Amino acid sequence: MPERLKVSWYGELHSVVQTLASTWEENCREDPGPLPIPRQEEVIRILYRTRRILFPEYFSTANLNSENLQYYLGEELSRLFEELSQQINLAFRYQALTRQKDPLERPLQGEELALRFIKRLPEVKRLLLTDVEAAYMGDPAAKSPQEVIFCYPGFLAITIYRIAHELYRLGVPYLPRMMTEQAHSLTGIDIHPGATIGESFFIDHGTGVVIGETTIIGNRVRLYQGVTLGALSVPKEAAEELRFRKRHPTIEDDVIIYANATILGGETVIGARSVIGGNVWLTESVPPDTKVFLKKPELHVLPRRTKKPPRRSG
Known part of the structure; x- marks a missing residue:
């Protein structure tokens, strides 16, 4: 490789080094220790x-x-x-x-x-x-x-x-x-350390579970894979105001939440002994002893059509 090209490449690297070093000086400290x-x-x-x-x-x-x-x-x-x-x-x-x-x-x-x-x-x-x-x-x-x-x-x-x-x-x-x-x-399970979780907590399978910072979970609650206990999306300018407020739901005692359910909002409360079905999306509270399920979809079972093989001439 020509020496001229090597020098050119190292010159380009030097400019990146200078840029990165300047961000250190701006964001960290003047003391180089x-x-x-x-x-x-x-x-x-x-x-x-x-x-x-x-x-x-x-x-x-x-x-x-x-x-x-x-x-x-x-x-x-x-x-x-x-x-x-x-x-x-x-x-x-x-x-x-x-x-x-x-x-x-x-x-x-x-x-x-x-x-x-x-x-x-x-x-x-x-x-x-x-x-x-x-x-x-x-x-x-x-x-x-x-x-x-x-x-x-x-x-x-x-x-x-x-x-x-x-x-x-x-x-x-x-x-x-x-x-x-x-x-x-x-594990693929994302639990914020600020969440409050009672005793006898069980996550079955677990992949994709998300539990936000201000979530409150009671005793004997069971979650399945893909459950999200999250916050509602807010405009960028409102983020700072909400940073230290309750943004995630409350799940009371003995609740079961099935796979891929999403429950959002700091004022959302899932009452004790309720069951939330799979794939449900909730942004409002439900009283104790409630079952929330999606309406069963209508299935269509049809015979598979296949092309008939061409007839061979005799």
């Missing part, structure tokens, strides 16, 4: 360490027994505390930078929030065990509760949601969304 940004790989490590602590008998590679379990949990919790404290502090410092504030003016609180999170883990496990029971009792394909824990993508997504939700409740920025987006990428 490293940004205090939470690390995705560390957040994922924290997520799976937490899952091992909640269910060591399923996800730990250690040879556990009744004599060494407390030592194992103590070591794992100590590491979780250190790792999570660091990432929380990085998240708050980076948030301050994005808001044009001094990241050092706010005292570090990672240790305090990490400890508060860890103290909530027994309650998180209690809720998850109710979710396991709901899946096992609600799905004849589940041969054991252990199969639900090991294999069900819906339970994986719910586990990650319940972990992330505790950090969301503590006001930790970035980390909860990083966690639930990991679940989204693995």
Whole structure:
């Protein structure tokens, strides 16, 4: 290849480098030092360490027994505390930078929030065990509760949601969304960590389920694949006004929502013990003990017409 062409190409690359560097200077900081940004790989490590602590008998590679379990949990919790404290502090410092504030003016609180999170883990496990029971009792394909824990993508997504939700409740920025987006990428189930979900929650199959930030879901609710609990579309200029208002529906206790149903709006309430059929589109509330189904389509069964083979002349 001629040397002249090589020089020309590298000159073009240099102009792209300059453009990208200028966006750093405009949007980040004047100080060229490293940004205090939470690390995705560390957040994922924290997520799976937490899952091992909640269910060591399923996800730990250690040879556990009744004599060494407390030592194992103590070591794992100590590491979780250190790792999570660091990432929380990085998240708050980076948030301050994005808001044009001094990241050092706010005292570090990672240790305090990490400890508060860890103290909530027994309650998180209690809720998850109710979710396991709901899946096992609600799905004849589940041969054991252990199969639900090991294999069900819906339970994986719910586990990650319940972990992330505790950090969301503590006001930790970035980390909860990083966690639930990991679940989204693995399972196709998108649960915002800000959603409020009661106990005994079951997502059957799960692919394509979307649950928005201000959704409220009661106890013993079951969703099937493709369900959307979302917000109504709004004009661009109204987005900021609605950012901190309820935009997603409320689903009361013991509701079943079948595949590909879409329920939208912050004022929409699905009353307790209701059943929403597949492919239903709802933007208005329904009272308790209601069934909502599409009218059965009319089927036409016709014989298939095929061309007759040409007759052979004899």
